[in-house]
Amino acid sequence: MTSIMNFIHALGQYDFLQSALIAAIMVGVMSGIIGSFIILRGMSMMGDAISHAVLPGVAVAYMLGINVLIGASIFGILAAGLIGFVVSHSKIKTDTSIGIVFSAFYALGFILISLAESSTNLHHILFGNILAVSDTDIMTTTVILGLVILFVVFFYKELLITSFDATYAQTYGLKVHILHYALMFVLTLVTVSALQTVGIILVVAMLITPAATAFLWTDRLATMLVLSASIGAVASVVGLYFSYTLNWASGPAIVLVAAVFFGISFVISPKQALFPRLWHGTNAKKKRVIA
Amino acid sequence: MLTVKNLTVAYDDTPVFTDVAVNFNAGKITGIIGPNGAGKSTLIKAMLGLIKAQSGTVLSDGHDLKQLQKQIAYVEQRKDLDLSFPISVFEVVMTGTYGKLGLFRQPGKAARDASRAALEQVDLAEFADRQIGQLSGGQLQRVFVARAIVQEAQVIILDEPFVGIDLQSETAIMAILKQWRDAGKTIIVVHHDLNKVSHYFDDLVILNHGIIDYGPVDDVYTADNIERTFSADLSAVLFSPAGGSKK
Protein backbone atom coordinates (compact mmCIF):
# COMPACT_ATOMS: atom_id res chain seq x y z
CA MET A 1 0.00 0.00 0.00
CA THR A 2 2.70 2.45 0.98
CA SER A 3 4.56 1.73 -2.21
CA ILE A 4 1.47 2.65 -4.20
CA MET A 5 1.21 5.90 -2.26
CA ASN A 6 4.90 6.49 -2.92
CA PHE A 7 4.33 5.90 -6.62
CA ILE A 8 1.44 8.37 -6.73
CA HIS A 9 3.46 10.86 -4.76
CA ALA A 10 6.40 10.48 -7.10
CA LEU A 11 4.07 10.98 -10.06
CA GLY A 12 3.15 14.36 -8.68
CA GLN A 13 6.77 15.22 -8.16
CA TYR A 14 8.71 14.00 -11.17
CA ASP A 15 8.01 15.13 -14.71
CA PHE A 16 9.84 12.15 -16.17
CA LEU A 17 7.47 9.80 -14.38
CA GLN A 18 4.45 11.70 -15.61
CA SER A 19 5.73 11.52 -19.15
CA ALA A 20 6.37 7.83 -18.71
CA LEU A 21 2.84 7.27 -17.47
CA ILE A 22 1.26 9.21 -20.33
CA ALA A 23 3.38 7.41 -22.93
CA ALA A 24 2.64 4.03 -21.34
CA ILE A 25 -1.11 4.61 -21.42
CA MET A 26 -1.10 5.82 -25.02
CA VAL A 27 1.04 2.91 -26.20
CA GLY A 28 -1.15 0.47 -24.29
CA VAL A 29 -4.26 1.85 -25.99
CA MET A 30 -2.89 1.93 -29.55
CA SER A 31 -1.27 -1.47 -29.42
CA GLY A 32 -4.43 -2.93 -27.89
CA ILE A 33 -6.48 -1.62 -30.81
CA ILE A 34 -4.16 -2.59 -33.66
CA GLY A 35 -3.26 -5.84 -31.90
CA SER A 36 -6.92 -6.88 -31.97
CA PHE A 37 -6.89 -6.83 -35.76
CA ILE A 38 -3.54 -8.55 -35.85
CA ILE A 39 -4.74 -11.53 -33.84
CA LEU A 40 -8.12 -11.75 -35.58
CA ARG A 41 -6.35 -11.89 -38.94
CA GLY A 42 -4.11 -14.66 -37.67
CA MET A 43 -1.13 -12.37 -38.15
CA SER A 44 0.62 -12.65 -34.81
CA MET A 45 3.77 -13.84 -36.57
CA MET A 46 3.53 -10.87 -38.91
CA GLY A 47 3.21 -8.51 -35.95
CA ASP A 48 6.34 -9.97 -34.45
CA ALA A 49 8.15 -9.76 -37.76
CA ILE A 50 7.30 -6.14 -38.48
CA SER A 51 8.24 -5.06 -34.97
CA HIS A 52 11.69 -6.63 -35.38
CA ALA A 53 12.12 -5.53 -38.97
CA VAL A 54 12.07 -1.83 -38.07
CA LEU A 55 15.45 -2.16 -36.32
CA PRO A 56 17.60 -1.26 -39.36
CA GLY A 57 15.29 1.70 -39.94
CA VAL A 58 15.91 2.90 -36.41
CA ALA A 59 19.66 2.52 -36.94
CA VAL A 60 19.65 4.38 -40.24
CA ALA A 61 17.59 7.15 -38.69
CA TYR A 62 20.19 7.55 -35.91
CA MET A 63 23.02 7.60 -38.43
CA LEU A 64 21.41 10.18 -40.67
CA GLY A 65 19.90 12.14 -37.85
CA ILE A 66 16.40 11.89 -39.31
CA ASN A 67 13.18 11.08 -37.49
CA VAL A 68 13.06 7.48 -36.27
CA LEU A 69 9.48 7.17 -37.53
CA ILE A 70 10.54 7.71 -41.12
CA GLY A 71 13.33 5.17 -41.01
CA ALA A 72 11.24 2.61 -39.17
CA SER A 73 8.21 3.01 -41.44
CA ILE A 74 10.28 2.52 -44.56
CA PHE A 75 11.82 -0.71 -43.29
CA GLY A 76 8.55 -1.93 -41.77
CA ILE A 77 6.65 -1.56 -45.04
CA LEU A 78 9.61 -2.90 -47.00
CA ALA A 79 9.59 -6.04 -44.84
CA ALA A 80 5.82 -6.49 -45.22
CA GLY A 81 6.16 -6.06 -48.99
CA LEU A 82 9.05 -8.51 -49.24
CA ILE A 83 7.22 -11.12 -47.19
CA GLY A 84 4.21 -10.82 -49.51
CA PHE A 85 6.39 -10.82 -52.63
CA VAL A 86 8.20 -14.04 -51.68
CA VAL A 87 4.89 -15.77 -50.96
CA SER A 88 3.18 -14.70 -54.17
CA HIS A 89 6.19 -15.45 -56.37
CA SER A 90 7.11 -18.89 -55.06
CA LYS A 91 5.75 -21.94 -53.31
CA ILE A 92 7.19 -20.68 -49.99
CA LYS A 93 4.53 -20.43 -47.29
CA THR A 94 3.85 -17.23 -45.36
CA ASP A 95 5.34 -18.28 -42.01
CA THR A 96 8.57 -19.36 -43.70
CA SER A 97 8.75 -16.14 -45.66
CA ILE A 98 8.20 -14.17 -42.46
CA GLY A 99 10.99 -16.09 -40.74
CA ILE A 100 13.49 -15.37 -43.52
CA VAL A 101 12.71 -11.71 -44.02
CA PHE A 102 12.41 -10.68 -40.40
CA SER A 103 15.58 -12.41 -39.24
CA ALA A 104 17.50 -10.85 -42.13
CA PHE A 105 16.19 -7.37 -41.31
CA TYR A 106 16.88 -7.87 -37.62
CA ALA A 107 20.43 -9.00 -38.34
CA LEU A 108 20.97 -6.03 -40.63
CA GLY A 109 19.69 -3.80 -37.85
CA PHE A 110 22.27 -5.13 -35.39
CA ILE A 111 25.12 -4.53 -37.80
CA LEU A 112 23.95 -1.02 -38.63
CA ILE A 113 23.56 -0.18 -34.94
CA SER A 114 27.06 -1.40 -34.19
CA LEU A 115 28.32 0.75 -37.07
CA ALA A 116 26.55 3.68 -35.50
CA GLU A 117 28.47 2.85 -32.33
CA SER A 118 25.73 3.43 -29.84
CA SER A 119 25.53 0.34 -27.70
CA THR A 120 23.59 2.10 -24.94
CA ASN A 121 20.98 3.03 -27.46
CA LEU A 122 20.82 -0.55 -28.62
CA HIS A 123 19.95 -1.70 -25.13
CA HIS A 124 17.17 0.86 -24.91
CA ILE A 125 15.83 0.00 -28.34
CA LEU A 126 15.69 -3.65 -27.48
CA PHE A 127 14.24 -3.38 -23.97
CA GLY A 128 12.61 0.02 -23.84
CA ASN A 129 13.52 3.04 -21.79
CA ILE A 130 10.30 4.44 -20.55
CA LEU A 131 11.84 6.70 -17.94
CA ALA A 132 13.57 8.71 -20.66
CA VAL A 133 10.49 9.77 -22.61
CA SER A 134 11.02 13.24 -24.02
CA ASP A 135 8.39 15.87 -24.82
CA THR A 136 8.95 15.19 -28.50
CA ASP A 137 8.27 11.51 -27.87
CA ILE A 138 5.01 12.39 -26.16
CA MET A 139 4.10 14.56 -29.14
CA THR A 140 4.76 11.88 -31.74
CA THR A 141 3.04 9.23 -29.65
CA THR A 142 -0.04 11.44 -29.37
CA VAL A 143 -0.10 11.98 -33.12
CA ILE A 144 0.26 8.25 -33.74
CA LEU A 145 -2.50 7.43 -31.27
CA GLY A 146 -4.74 9.90 -33.10
CA LEU A 147 -3.85 8.29 -36.42
CA VAL A 148 -4.59 4.81 -35.12
CA ILE A 149 -7.99 5.86 -33.80
CA LEU A 150 -8.89 7.71 -37.02
CA PHE A 151 -7.76 4.74 -39.12
CA VAL A 152 -9.92 2.32 -37.18
CA VAL A 153 -12.94 4.66 -37.05
CA PHE A 154 -12.86 5.50 -40.75
CA PHE A 155 -12.07 2.01 -41.98
CA TYR A 156 -13.93 0.06 -39.33
CA LYS A 157 -16.18 -1.85 -41.70
CA GLU A 158 -13.34 -2.52 -44.13
CA LEU A 159 -11.10 -3.79 -41.33
CA LEU A 160 -13.96 -5.91 -40.03
CA ILE A 161 -14.82 -7.55 -43.33
CA THR A 162 -11.26 -8.14 -44.52
CA SER A 163 -10.43 -9.72 -41.17
CA PHE A 164 -13.53 -11.91 -41.16
CA ASP A 165 -14.12 -12.73 -44.83
CA ALA A 166 -11.55 -11.30 -47.24
CA THR A 167 -12.88 -13.22 -50.25
CA TYR A 168 -16.26 -11.60 -49.86
CA ALA A 169 -14.63 -8.16 -49.63
CA GLN A 170 -12.80 -8.93 -52.86
CA THR A 171 -16.00 -9.90 -54.69
CA TYR A 172 -17.54 -6.50 -54.09
CA GLY A 173 -14.40 -4.78 -55.29
CA LEU A 174 -12.62 -3.78 -52.09
CA LYS A 175 -8.86 -3.37 -52.57
CA VAL A 176 -7.99 -5.91 -49.92
CA HIS A 177 -4.20 -5.71 -50.33
CA ILE A 178 -4.15 -1.93 -50.06
CA LEU A 179 -5.92 -2.20 -46.72
CA HIS A 180 -3.41 -4.87 -45.69
CA TYR A 181 -0.48 -2.56 -46.38
CA ALA A 182 -2.23 0.35 -44.70
CA LEU A 183 -2.59 -1.82 -41.61
CA MET A 184 1.08 -2.81 -41.85
CA PHE A 185 2.01 0.86 -42.07
CA VAL A 186 -0.02 1.73 -38.97
CA LEU A 187 1.54 -1.29 -37.28
CA THR A 188 5.06 0.06 -37.87
CA LEU A 189 4.03 3.41 -36.39
CA VAL A 190 2.68 1.64 -33.30
CA THR A 191 5.87 -0.39 -33.11
CA VAL A 192 7.99 2.73 -33.05
CA SER A 193 5.92 4.19 -30.22
CA ALA A 194 6.11 0.95 -28.30
CA LEU A 195 9.91 0.89 -28.68
CA GLN A 196 10.05 3.53 -26.01
CA THR A 197 7.96 1.67 -23.46
CA VAL A 198 8.67 -2.02 -23.97
CA GLY A 199 11.41 -2.21 -26.59
CA ILE A 200 11.52 -4.06 -29.89
CA ILE A 201 11.75 -7.53 -28.41
CA LEU A 202 8.54 -7.19 -26.44
CA VAL A 203 6.40 -5.08 -28.80
CA VAL A 204 4.66 -8.19 -30.02
CA ALA A 205 3.50 -8.93 -26.48
CA MET A 206 1.76 -5.57 -26.27
CA LEU A 207 0.06 -6.25 -29.59
CA ILE A 208 -1.10 -9.73 -28.83
CA THR A 209 -1.55 -10.29 -25.10
CA PRO A 210 -4.12 -7.55 -24.30
CA ALA A 211 -6.03 -8.35 -27.52
CA ALA A 212 -6.10 -12.05 -26.76
CA THR A 213 -7.23 -11.31 -23.22
CA ALA A 214 -10.08 -9.13 -24.50
CA PHE A 215 -11.02 -11.82 -27.01
CA LEU A 216 -11.67 -14.23 -24.16
CA TRP A 217 -14.30 -11.90 -22.70
CA THR A 218 -16.45 -10.84 -25.64
CA ASP A 219 -18.21 -11.89 -28.84
CA ARG A 220 -18.28 -8.40 -30.36
CA LEU A 221 -15.48 -6.72 -32.25
CA ALA A 222 -16.25 -3.19 -31.04
CA THR A 223 -16.29 -4.37 -27.42
CA MET A 224 -13.08 -6.28 -27.98
CA LEU A 225 -11.32 -3.15 -29.29
CA VAL A 226 -12.34 -1.08 -26.26
CA LEU A 227 -11.50 -3.86 -23.81
CA SER A 228 -8.17 -4.58 -25.43
CA ALA A 229 -7.20 -0.91 -25.37
CA SER A 230 -8.18 -0.69 -21.69
CA ILE A 231 -6.27 -3.83 -20.75
CA GLY A 232 -3.23 -2.53 -22.63
CA ALA A 233 -3.41 0.79 -20.78
CA VAL A 234 -3.94 -0.76 -17.34
CA ALA A 235 -1.14 -3.28 -17.87
CA SER A 236 1.17 -0.43 -18.87
CA VAL A 237 0.36 1.61 -15.78
CA VAL A 238 0.67 -1.33 -13.40
CA GLY A 239 3.87 -2.41 -15.14
CA LEU A 240 5.28 1.06 -14.81
CA TYR A 241 4.47 0.98 -11.10
CA PHE A 242 6.43 -2.25 -10.65
CA SER A 243 9.22 -0.90 -12.78
CA TYR A 244 9.49 2.20 -10.62
CA THR A 245 9.00 0.52 -7.25
CA LEU A 246 11.05 -2.63 -7.72
CA ASN A 247 13.51 -1.18 -10.17
CA TRP A 248 12.57 -3.70 -12.87
CA ALA A 249 13.09 -2.93 -16.54
CA SER A 250 9.89 -1.29 -17.77
CA GLY A 251 9.32 -3.51 -20.82
CA PRO A 252 9.43 -6.85 -19.06
CA ALA A 253 7.38 -5.47 -16.14
CA ILE A 254 4.57 -4.27 -18.43
CA VAL A 255 4.59 -7.44 -20.48
CA LEU A 256 4.47 -9.66 -17.40
CA VAL A 257 1.50 -7.76 -16.00
CA ALA A 258 -0.32 -8.19 -19.32
CA ALA A 259 0.49 -11.90 -19.27
CA VAL A 260 -0.91 -12.19 -15.75
CA PHE A 261 -4.15 -10.54 -16.94
CA PHE A 262 -4.29 -13.07 -19.72
CA GLY A 263 -3.62 -15.93 -17.33
CA ILE A 264 -6.43 -14.84 -15.01
CA SER A 265 -8.82 -14.48 -17.97
CA PHE A 266 -7.76 -17.82 -19.32
CA VAL A 267 -8.88 -19.42 -16.09
CA ILE A 268 -12.09 -17.54 -15.34
CA SER A 269 -13.44 -16.02 -18.59
CA PRO A 270 -16.79 -17.26 -19.93
CA LYS A 271 -15.49 -18.21 -23.39
CA GLN A 272 -12.70 -20.25 -21.95
CA ALA A 273 -14.92 -21.67 -19.21
CA LEU A 274 -12.34 -23.74 -17.41
CA PHE A 275 -14.83 -23.37 -14.60
CA PRO A 276 -18.20 -23.38 -16.34
CA ARG A 277 -20.07 -23.47 -13.02
CA LEU A 278 -18.88 -19.95 -12.38
CA TRP A 279 -20.98 -18.76 -15.28
CA HIS A 280 -23.89 -21.09 -14.87
CA GLY A 281 -27.14 -19.55 -15.98
CA THR A 282 -25.62 -16.61 -17.82
CA ASN A 283 -23.34 -18.19 -20.32
CA ALA A 284 -23.80 -21.90 -19.90
CA LYS A 285 -26.78 -21.78 -22.22
CA LYS A 286 -24.91 -19.69 -24.75
CA LYS A 287 -22.37 -22.43 -25.29
CA ARG A 288 -22.82 -24.26 -28.56
CA VAL A 289 -26.55 -24.42 -28.91
CA ILE A 290 -26.90 -26.40 -32.08
CA ALA A 291 -30.20 -26.95 -33.75
CA MET B 1 -27.90 -12.96 -69.75
CA LEU B 2 -24.39 -13.77 -68.60
CA THR B 3 -22.07 -14.70 -71.45
CA VAL B 4 -18.72 -16.40 -70.92
CA LYS B 5 -16.40 -16.34 -73.96
CA ASN B 6 -13.06 -18.06 -74.61
CA LEU B 7 -12.33 -18.49 -70.91
CA THR B 8 -9.04 -20.25 -70.19
CA VAL B 9 -7.73 -20.71 -66.66
CA ALA B 10 -4.52 -22.38 -65.49
CA TYR B 11 -3.08 -22.54 -61.97
CA ASP B 12 0.20 -23.83 -63.36
CA ASP B 13 1.28 -25.09 -66.78
CA THR B 14 -1.71 -27.24 -67.62
CA PRO B 15 -4.98 -25.34 -67.94
CA VAL B 16 -8.00 -26.47 -65.89
CA PHE B 17 -10.05 -25.71 -69.00
CA THR B 18 -9.50 -24.01 -72.34
CA ASP B 19 -11.77 -21.71 -74.34
CA VAL B 20 -14.90 -22.26 -72.30
CA ALA B 21 -17.99 -20.63 -73.79
CA VAL B 22 -21.31 -20.80 -71.97
CA ASN B 23 -24.42 -18.70 -71.28
CA PHE B 24 -26.44 -18.24 -68.11
CA ASN B 25 -30.01 -17.00 -68.55
CA ALA B 26 -31.75 -14.45 -66.37
CA GLY B 27 -34.90 -15.75 -64.71
CA LYS B 28 -33.46 -19.26 -64.58
CA ILE B 29 -31.72 -21.38 -61.98
CA THR B 30 -28.74 -22.92 -63.71
CA GLY B 31 -26.99 -25.91 -62.18
CA ILE B 32 -23.34 -26.70 -62.83
CA ILE B 33 -22.42 -30.35 -62.37
CA GLY B 34 -19.25 -32.30 -62.99
CA PRO B 35 -16.87 -34.65 -61.17
CA ASN B 36 -14.59 -33.50 -58.36
CA GLY B 37 -11.77 -31.39 -59.71
CA ALA B 38 -13.64 -30.73 -62.97
CA GLY B 39 -13.09 -27.00 -62.62
CA LYS B 40 -16.51 -25.91 -61.37
CA SER B 41 -15.22 -23.67 -58.58
CA THR B 42 -12.46 -22.45 -60.85
CA LEU B 43 -14.98 -21.38 -63.49
CA ILE B 44 -16.95 -19.41 -60.93
CA LYS B 45 -13.92 -17.78 -59.34
CA ALA B 46 -12.62 -16.76 -62.75
CA MET B 47 -15.99 -15.27 -63.64
CA LEU B 48 -15.94 -13.30 -60.39
CA GLY B 49 -12.39 -12.11 -61.00
CA LEU B 50 -11.13 -13.83 -57.85
CA ILE B 51 -8.51 -15.66 -59.87
CA LYS B 52 -6.81 -14.42 -63.00
CA ALA B 53 -7.87 -15.97 -66.27
CA GLN B 54 -5.32 -16.57 -69.04
CA SER B 55 -7.85 -15.27 -71.51
CA GLY B 56 -11.54 -14.74 -71.94
CA THR B 57 -14.34 -12.30 -71.21
CA VAL B 58 -17.48 -12.41 -69.12
CA LEU B 59 -20.30 -10.14 -70.27
CA SER B 60 -23.59 -9.32 -68.60
CA ASP B 61 -26.08 -8.22 -71.26
CA GLY B 62 -23.14 -7.06 -73.31
CA HIS B 63 -21.36 -5.14 -70.51
CA ASP B 64 -18.08 -6.22 -68.99
CA LEU B 65 -18.84 -7.94 -65.71
CA LYS B 66 -15.96 -6.17 -63.97
CA GLN B 67 -17.97 -2.95 -64.04
CA LEU B 68 -20.94 -4.72 -62.48
CA GLN B 69 -19.11 -6.34 -59.58
CA LYS B 70 -21.56 -4.99 -57.02
CA GLN B 71 -24.37 -6.70 -58.91
CA ILE B 72 -23.05 -10.15 -58.10
CA ALA B 73 -23.44 -12.07 -54.87
CA TYR B 74 -21.28 -15.10 -54.22
CA VAL B 75 -21.76 -17.79 -51.61
CA GLU B 76 -18.48 -19.65 -51.37
CA GLN B 77 -17.94 -23.38 -51.15
CA ARG B 78 -17.36 -24.60 -47.57
CA LYS B 79 -15.81 -21.44 -46.25
CA ASP B 80 -12.92 -22.00 -43.93
CA LEU B 81 -13.93 -18.95 -41.98
CA ASP B 82 -12.74 -18.28 -38.47
CA LEU B 83 -15.92 -19.29 -36.66
CA SER B 84 -14.63 -17.89 -33.38
CA PHE B 85 -14.54 -14.36 -34.87
CA PRO B 86 -16.24 -11.84 -32.60
CA ILE B 87 -19.18 -11.12 -34.89
CA SER B 88 -22.90 -11.80 -34.55
CA VAL B 89 -25.22 -13.37 -37.11
CA PHE B 90 -26.86 -9.98 -37.61
CA GLU B 91 -23.54 -8.25 -38.22
CA VAL B 92 -22.56 -10.83 -40.84
CA VAL B 93 -25.79 -10.19 -42.74
CA MET B 94 -25.17 -6.44 -42.47
CA THR B 95 -21.84 -6.82 -44.26
CA GLY B 96 -24.00 -7.47 -47.33
CA THR B 97 -24.61 -3.72 -47.49
CA TYR B 98 -20.90 -2.81 -47.49
CA GLY B 99 -20.36 -3.06 -51.23
CA LYS B 100 -23.03 -0.54 -52.12
CA LEU B 101 -22.13 1.75 -49.21
CA GLY B 102 -18.56 2.19 -50.37
CA LEU B 103 -15.83 3.76 -48.26
CA PHE B 104 -16.52 6.12 -45.34
CA ARG B 105 -20.26 5.45 -45.15
CA GLN B 106 -21.61 3.48 -42.26
CA PRO B 107 -24.67 1.23 -42.48
CA GLY B 108 -27.73 3.04 -41.13
CA LYS B 109 -31.33 2.24 -40.40
CA ALA B 110 -32.13 1.07 -43.92
CA ALA B 111 -29.28 -1.44 -43.74
CA ARG B 112 -30.43 -2.70 -40.37
CA ASP B 113 -34.01 -3.07 -41.53
CA ALA B 114 -32.95 -4.93 -44.65
CA SER B 115 -30.73 -7.25 -42.61
CA ARG B 116 -33.50 -7.99 -40.15
CA ALA B 117 -35.93 -8.74 -42.99
CA ALA B 118 -33.40 -11.01 -44.69
CA LEU B 119 -32.85 -12.96 -41.49
CA GLU B 120 -36.60 -13.42 -41.20
CA GLN B 121 -36.73 -14.67 -44.77
CA VAL B 122 -34.26 -17.44 -43.98
CA ASP B 123 -36.03 -18.12 -40.70
CA LEU B 124 -33.16 -17.11 -38.44
CA ALA B 125 -34.56 -13.95 -36.84
CA GLU B 126 -34.24 -15.40 -33.36
CA PHE B 127 -30.54 -16.11 -33.91
CA ALA B 128 -29.66 -12.52 -34.82
CA ASP B 129 -27.54 -11.81 -31.75
CA ARG B 130 -25.82 -15.14 -31.62
CA GLN B 131 -22.09 -15.39 -32.24
CA ILE B 132 -21.46 -16.90 -35.65
CA GLY B 133 -19.79 -20.06 -34.34
CA GLN B 134 -22.87 -21.06 -32.42
CA LEU B 135 -24.81 -22.11 -35.49
CA SER B 136 -25.15 -25.42 -37.28
CA GLY B 137 -23.73 -25.79 -40.79
CA GLY B 138 -27.15 -25.36 -42.36
CA GLN B 139 -27.95 -22.28 -40.32
CA LEU B 140 -24.61 -20.79 -41.24
CA GLN B 141 -25.28 -21.37 -44.93
CA ARG B 142 -28.64 -19.63 -44.52
CA VAL B 143 -26.85 -16.65 -42.96
CA PHE B 144 -24.76 -16.30 -46.11
CA VAL B 145 -27.88 -16.55 -48.24
CA ALA B 146 -29.40 -13.80 -46.09
CA ARG B 147 -26.32 -11.70 -46.77
CA ALA B 148 -26.80 -12.30 -50.50
CA ILE B 149 -30.42 -11.12 -50.13
CA VAL B 150 -29.19 -7.89 -48.54
CA GLN B 151 -26.73 -7.38 -51.40
CA GLU B 152 -29.70 -7.05 -53.77
CA ALA B 153 -27.57 -8.51 -56.53
CA GLN B 154 -28.81 -9.36 -60.01
CA VAL B 155 -26.58 -12.39 -60.29
CA ILE B 156 -26.25 -14.87 -57.44
CA ILE B 157 -23.64 -17.62 -57.56
CA LEU B 158 -23.55 -20.42 -54.98
CA ASP B 159 -20.81 -23.06 -54.85
CA GLU B 160 -22.08 -26.38 -53.47
CA PRO B 161 -24.43 -24.70 -51.01
CA PHE B 162 -26.11 -27.92 -49.88
CA VAL B 163 -23.07 -29.95 -48.91
CA GLY B 164 -23.26 -31.14 -45.31
CA ILE B 165 -26.37 -29.22 -44.34
CA ASP B 166 -29.74 -30.33 -43.00
CA LEU B 167 -32.79 -30.84 -45.20
CA GLN B 168 -34.69 -27.98 -43.59
CA SER B 169 -31.94 -25.51 -44.52
CA GLU B 170 -31.68 -26.94 -48.02
CA THR B 171 -35.43 -26.48 -48.55
CA ALA B 172 -35.33 -22.96 -47.14
CA ILE B 173 -32.44 -21.98 -49.42
CA MET B 174 -34.08 -23.54 -52.45
CA ALA B 175 -37.24 -21.51 -51.75
CA ILE B 176 -35.21 -18.30 -51.77
CA LEU B 177 -33.50 -19.27 -55.02
CA LYS B 178 -36.91 -19.74 -56.63
CA GLN B 179 -38.05 -16.32 -55.40
CA TRP B 180 -34.96 -14.79 -56.92
CA ARG B 181 -35.55 -16.61 -60.17
CA ASP B 182 -39.15 -15.41 -60.33
CA ALA B 183 -37.87 -11.89 -59.79
CA GLY B 184 -35.81 -12.29 -62.97
CA LYS B 185 -32.38 -12.74 -61.41
CA THR B 186 -29.65 -15.01 -62.73
CA ILE B 187 -28.97 -17.88 -60.33
CA ILE B 188 -25.99 -20.20 -60.73
CA VAL B 189 -25.57 -23.20 -58.42
CA VAL B 190 -22.64 -25.60 -58.41
CA HIS B 191 -24.16 -28.89 -57.37
CA HIS B 192 -22.98 -32.33 -56.37
CA ASP B 193 -26.12 -34.39 -55.80
CA LEU B 194 -27.21 -35.69 -59.19
CA ASN B 195 -30.47 -37.05 -57.80
CA LYS B 196 -32.09 -33.66 -57.48
CA VAL B 197 -30.82 -32.12 -60.70
CA SER B 198 -34.08 -32.14 -62.61
CA HIS B 199 -36.06 -30.96 -59.58
CA TYR B 200 -33.86 -28.03 -58.77
CA PHE B 201 -32.69 -26.58 -62.04
CA ASP B 202 -34.14 -25.00 -65.13
CA ASP B 203 -30.89 -25.03 -67.08
CA LEU B 204 -27.84 -27.24 -66.65
CA VAL B 205 -24.15 -26.96 -67.44
CA ILE B 206 -22.07 -30.12 -67.42
CA LEU B 207 -18.41 -29.39 -66.91
CA ASN B 208 -15.38 -31.63 -66.98
CA HIS B 209 -12.24 -29.63 -67.80
CA GLY B 210 -14.36 -27.97 -70.45
CA ILE B 211 -18.03 -27.77 -71.29
CA ILE B 212 -19.57 -31.17 -72.02
CA ASP B 213 -23.01 -29.75 -72.69
CA TYR B 214 -25.33 -26.94 -71.61
CA GLY B 215 -28.92 -25.86 -72.12
CA PRO B 216 -32.37 -26.62 -70.68
CA VAL B 217 -32.10 -29.35 -68.06
CA ASP B 218 -34.35 -31.77 -69.96
CA ASP B 219 -32.08 -31.64 -72.99
CA VAL B 220 -28.80 -31.83 -71.09
CA TYR B 221 -29.48 -34.19 -68.19
CA THR B 222 -29.40 -37.38 -70.25
CA ALA B 223 -28.11 -40.87 -69.63
CA ASP B 224 -25.62 -40.35 -72.42
CA ASN B 225 -24.17 -37.13 -70.96
CA ILE B 226 -23.91 -38.59 -67.46
CA GLU B 227 -22.19 -41.68 -68.79
CA ARG B 228 -19.73 -39.55 -70.72
CA THR B 229 -18.98 -37.25 -67.78
CA PHE B 230 -19.16 -39.54 -64.78
CA SER B 231 -19.52 -43.26 -65.44
CA ALA B 232 -21.74 -45.82 -67.08
CA ASP B 233 -22.55 -47.28 -63.66
CA LEU B 234 -23.79 -43.98 -62.29
CA SER B 235 -25.75 -43.33 -65.41
CA ALA B 236 -27.34 -46.76 -65.17
CA VAL B 237 -28.39 -46.19 -61.56
CA LEU B 238 -29.78 -42.72 -62.19
CA PHE B 239 -31.58 -43.48 -65.40
CA SER B 240 -32.74 -47.08 -64.89
CA PRO B 241 -36.49 -47.39 -65.44
CA ALA B 242 -36.99 -48.49 -61.82
CA GLY B 243 -35.04 -46.02 -59.74
CA GLY B 244 -34.41 -43.19 -62.18
CA SER B 245 -34.92 -39.59 -61.20
CA LYS B 246 -36.01 -38.60 -64.64
CA LYS B 247 -39.61 -38.65 -65.68
Ligand SMILES: Nc1ncnc2c1ncn2[C@@H]1O[C@H](COP(=O)(O)OP(=O)(O)O)[C@@H](O)[C@H]1O
Ligand atom coordinates in the same frame (compact mmCIF):
# COMPACT_ATOMS: atom_id res chain seq x y z
N1 LIG C 1 -5.44 -22.82 -55.85
C1 LIG C 1 -5.15 -23.85 -56.69
N2 LIG C 1 -3.87 -24.07 -57.07
C2 LIG C 1 -3.57 -25.08 -57.93
N3 LIG C 1 -4.46 -25.93 -58.45
C3 LIG C 1 -5.76 -25.76 -58.11
C4 LIG C 1 -6.16 -24.73 -57.20
N4 LIG C 1 -7.51 -24.81 -57.05
C5 LIG C 1 -7.92 -25.84 -57.80
N5 LIG C 1 -6.87 -26.44 -58.45
C6 LIG C 1 -6.97 -27.56 -59.38
O1 LIG C 1 -7.81 -27.19 -60.44
C7 LIG C 1 -8.68 -28.24 -60.77
C8 LIG C 1 -10.12 -27.77 -60.64
O2 LIG C 1 -10.43 -27.51 -59.31
P1 LIG C 1 -11.84 -26.97 -58.83
O3 LIG C 1 -12.26 -25.86 -59.72
O4 LIG C 1 -11.77 -26.68 -57.39
O5 LIG C 1 -12.77 -28.24 -59.09
P2 LIG C 1 -14.27 -28.52 -58.63
O6 LIG C 1 -14.80 -27.29 -57.97
O7 LIG C 1 -14.98 -28.86 -59.90
O8 LIG C 1 -14.23 -29.70 -57.72
C9 LIG C 1 -8.34 -29.41 -59.86
O9 LIG C 1 -7.49 -30.26 -60.56
C10 LIG C 1 -7.63 -28.74 -58.71
O10 LIG C 1 -6.68 -29.63 -58.15
Ligand SMILES: [Mg+2]
Ligand atom coordinates in the same frame (compact mmCIF):
# COMPACT_ATOMS: atom_id res chain seq x y z
MG1 LIG D 1 -15.47 -26.93 -56.03
